[in-house]
């Protein structure tokens with residue numbers, strides 16, 4: 001009998017910031033984050049809609065679930081009661097087991113990596129009193145060898161810098177990463193007296209976190225904390241001649257450099273550690289909120305032969321991580337764990353059939369729509385005609401990246417189009433777009449690329465990308481590509497292939513299908529509605545072409 005991914009049917013749940021649910025059953029994974037269903041970005045709280053949705057997607061009844069794995073051990077009485085009562089109402093009396101926050105991060109990465117043996121690293125702001133941990137993953141088991149307390153938090157350091165510059169901590173860290181690239185000076189703030197690597201963990205010399213840490217960091221950098229709102233407005237408006245622009249980009253660049261240096265140092269310490277066997281020093285799985293920093297991830301990648309980053313690396317991925325952790329605990333016979341079954345795709349969410357799409361379109365009065373035969377041909381033509389278009393198909397992606405099923409596409413060489421799109425989406429002008437690159441073009445466009453099908457790492461661009469990908473690279477000459485193989489998404493691949501045949505460019509600009517600040521669209525209604533709000537020229541929704 002072939003090995004299965006899961007021997008039991010397990011529902012994974014996370015009811016904190018960026019809540020969600022996942023269900024593993026035989027060889028199937030269904031997973032969705034509550035924000036996509038509630039339409040409340042980073043939805044916090046009991047994920048009722050997600051739980052109902054993953055059960056519906058599996059075709060099972062609630063009472064067919066063997067166990068419930070809940071990510072996170074500590075919660076107050078009110079939250080605990082809501083969780084227990086909510087679960088009972090949906091699935092009945094099923095045993096609930098809690099999984100440590102970092103164990104869930106680690107399991108998400110290790111059990112979807114497809115590797116039998118690997119080092120596993122988790123770093124975030126904090127969860128269950130821990131902010132980073134290292135595990136040894138072997139034959140379907142995870143063994144934690146070290147952890148850092150919530151106080152010694154690398155994630156909190158970066159979140160504090162985010163807050164200091166007037167952005168929202170735990171949410172806008174990507175903006176700080178993007179801004180750092182604009183700094184052109186040679187002097188950096190030295191944050192070594194704030195937080196440093198200590199062996200296989202971190203040591204926070206400030207001995208405070210959150211708002212107290214923000215205060216200390218502002219004193220250290222002479223940053224006027226009373227002007228932080230003004231600062232974020234200056235940055236959002238891209239006022240490069242403003243004094244706060246220089247100060248803020250210097251701080252952002254310094255924080256980014258410090259984060260990168262510390263990851264580099266941590267990886268070096270891992271490699272030099274005599275207690276860790278050499279066989280665990282080849283491959284690394286990495287997850288946790290800090291792994292969202294695609295630029296810093298380069299420093300983890302460069303220290304190991306292979307680096308796999310869990311695609312839903314923030315707390316949004318904890319539900320699946322908890323389910324996979326529980327699955328491994330229930331399968332004491334290691335042979336039951338099919339470790340070769342790596343995560344083939346993140347298309348794990350809801351899908352909508354032709355009938356559902358037609359129902360939505362039939363109520364549409366302002367737009368023209370038609371059923372079409374050859375999506376790829378029409379879509380690639382439109383890309384050559386400077387059109388901005390939505391691509392909505394199949395199951396929604398699990399995790400922060402749109403990988404061709406809920407995406408907005410454009411010609412990646414067209415810088416004017418990029419400006420237009422940035423404005424239409426309401427994004428800040430300093431934020432870069434990313435490309436999806438055909439697998440066969442990765443060496444043409446990137447320096448030393450590795451597999452990056454889930455858009456989890458950034459790379460330096462090669463000479464040819466300067467022109468071909470002018471609208472999808474950052475000011476520092478890096479980009480965060482999705483590297484696409486035909487078997488991973490046939491329709492998306494074929495659109496880009498046809499575009500390549502017409503233009504010689506083996507990539508498209510690919511950004512998530514949502515207005516800035518909104519969750520990515522989930523349903524055909526939301527896709528049509530957002531098409532109008534954004535002002536897209538066209539939407540390819542399953543077999544239909546919709547135009548304004």
Ligand SMILES: [Fe+2]
Nearest residue numbers: 124127289315
């Ligand atoms: Fe976390």
